[in-house]
Amino acid sequence: xxxxxxxxxxxxxxxxxxxxxxxxxxxxxxxxxxxxxxxxxxxxxxxxxxxxxxxxxxxxxxxxxxxxxxxxxxxxxxxxxxxxxxxxxxxxxxxxxxxxxxxxxxxxxxxxxxxxxxxxxxxxxxxxxxxxxxxxxxxxxxxxxxxxxxxxxxxxxxxxxxxxxxxxxxxxxxxxxxxxxxxxxxxxxxxxxxxxxxxxxxxxxxxxxxxxxxxxxxxxxxxxxxxxxxxxxxxxxxxxxxxxxxxxxxxxxxxxxxxxxxxx
Ligand SMILES: CCCCCCCCC/C=C/C(=O)SCCNC(=O)CCNC(=O)[C@H](O)C(C)(C)COP(=O)(O)OP(=O)(O)OC[C@H]1O[C@@H](n2cnc3c(N)ncnc32)[C@H](O)[C@@H]1OP(=O)(O)O
Ligand SMILES: NC(=O)C1=CN([C@@H]2O[C@H](COP(=O)(O)OP(=O)(O)OC[C@H]3O[C@@H](n4cnc5c(N)ncnc54)[C@H](OP(=O)(O)O)[C@@H]3O)[C@@H](O)[C@H]2O)C=CC1
Numbered sequence: 001x002x003x004x005x006x007x008x009x010x011x012x013x014x015x016x017x018x019x020x021x022x023x024x025x026x027x028x029x030x031x032x033x034x035x036x037x038x039x040x041x042x043x044x045x046x047x048x049x050x051x052x053x054x055x056x057x058x059x060x061x062x063x064x065x066x067x068x069x070x071x072x073x074x075x076x077x078x079x080x081x082x083x084x085x086x087x088x089x090x091x092x093x094x095x096x097x098x099x100x101x102x103x104x105x106x107x108x109x110x111x112x113x114x115x116x117x118x119x120x121x122x123x124x125x126x127x128x129x130x131x132x133x134x135x136x137x138x139x140x141x142x143x144x145x146x147x148x149x150x151x152x153x154x155x156x157x158x159x160x161x162x163x164x165x166x167x168x169x170x171x172x173x174x175x176x177x178x179x180x181x182x183x184x185x186x187x188x189x190x191x192x193x194x195x196x197x198x199x200x201x202x203x204x205x206x207x208x209x210x211x212x213x214x215x216x217x218x219x220x221x222x223x224x225x226x227x228x229x230x231x232x233x234x235x236x237x238x239x240x241x242x243x244x245x246x247x248x249x250x251x252x253x254x255x256x257x258x259x260x261x262x263x264x
Contacts, residue, residue: 016095152167174243
C-alpha cells in the first residue's frame with residue numbers, strides 16, 4: 001500500500017469514534033486516523049479483541065480507547081455516549097463500520113434472521129447516528145458521520161437481508177444529511193465491494209474469486225483503501241460533500257446483474 005496522501009497531524013485534536021474498530025476495516029480506519037493525529041475510540045462486543053487493538057495502536061504512539069458495547073442495544077448506545085461525556089472523549093467524527101450478515105438464499109432466511117441483520121446494520125447504525133447527533137447538538141459542535149455499507153448497485157444475491165438493510169442506510173445517509181446540515185454535521189457513506197479481511201473466511205472462496213474476476217479492476221480492495229476514502233470524507237477537503245455514497249468497488253457498479261451474481 002502507498003503511504004497516506006494526507007498531511008501529518010491532519011486530525012490532530014480530533015476524536016474519532018469507530019464502531020467495529022477492533023478488527024478488519026475498522027482497525028485500518030482507526031490506524032489511519034491515529035497516524036494522522038486523532039484520538040481514536042473503538043467499540044465492538046469482543047472486549048479481548050478491542051484490548052488487543054488498542055494495545056497495538058498505543059504501541060504505535062496513538063491515543064486509543066475502547067468500549068465494549070452491542071450497537072443493537074439502545075441502552076448500551078446511550079450509556080456509551082454518557083460514558084464518553086464523563087471521560088471527556090466526545091467524538092468529532094463517527095464512523096459506523098460495525099456490521100455483517102450471513103450468506104443464505106432469500107428463501108432460507110427466517111424472519112428472525114432477517115430481523116437480526118436489519119437490527120445490526122440499519123437500526124444499530126441509526127442508534128449510533130442519533131446518539132452522536134444529540135451529543136453534537138448539545139455541545140453546539142458540528143461533526144462528520146461516515147457509514148460503511150456494501151456495494152449494492154447490482155443487488156446482493158445471497159444476502160437479501162443485508163441488501164435491504166444497507167440500502168436503508170444509504171437513504172438514511174441522504175436524509176440525515178438534509179436534516180442535520182443545520183447542526184453542522186455532514187453525513188456520507190462508503191460502499192466497498194469485496195475487501196480482504198479475515199471476515200471473508202465465512203464466505204465461499206470460489207464465489208468470492210468469481211465475483212472478483214468479473215470486476216473491471218479484478219482484485220479485492222485492501223482495508224487501507226477503505227480507510228483512505230473514509231479519511232477523505234472526514235477531512236476538510238470534503239467539507240462541501242454531504243449525503244453521498246462513494247462506491248469503492250473496483251467498478252462493480254458498472255457490471256450490473258451479471259450471471260456471476262446469480263442467486264444461489
Ligand atoms: C452468496 C455469497 C456472497 C458472496 C459475496 C460476499 C461479499 C462479502 C462482502 C461482505 C463482507 C462482510 O460483511 S464481512 C463482515 C463479516 N462479519 C459478520 O458477518 C459477523 C456479523 N454477524 C453477526 O453479528 C451475527 O451473526 C448476525 C448475522 C447479526 C446474527 O446475529 P444473532 O446473534 O442475533 O444471531 P442468532 O441469534 O445466532 O441468529 C438469528 C437468526 O439468524 C439465523 N441465522 C444465523 N446464521 C445463519 C446462517 N448462516 N444461515 C441461515 N440462518 C442463520 C438464525 O437461525 C436465527 O434465526 P431463527 O433460527 O429463525 O431464530
Ligand atoms: N470485508 C468485506 O469484503 C466487506 C465488508 N463490509 C463491511 O465493512 C464492515 C467491516 O467488515 P470487516 O472488517 O470485513 O469484518 P469484521 O467482522 O472484522 O468487522 C465487523 C465488526 O463489527 C463488530 N460488530 C458486529 N456486530 C456488532 C454489534 N452488534 N455491536 C457492536 N459491534 C459489532 C465486530 O466486532 P464484535 O464481533 O467484537 O462485536 C467487528 O469488529 C462491516 O460492516 C462489513 O459488513 C462491506 C463491504 C465489504
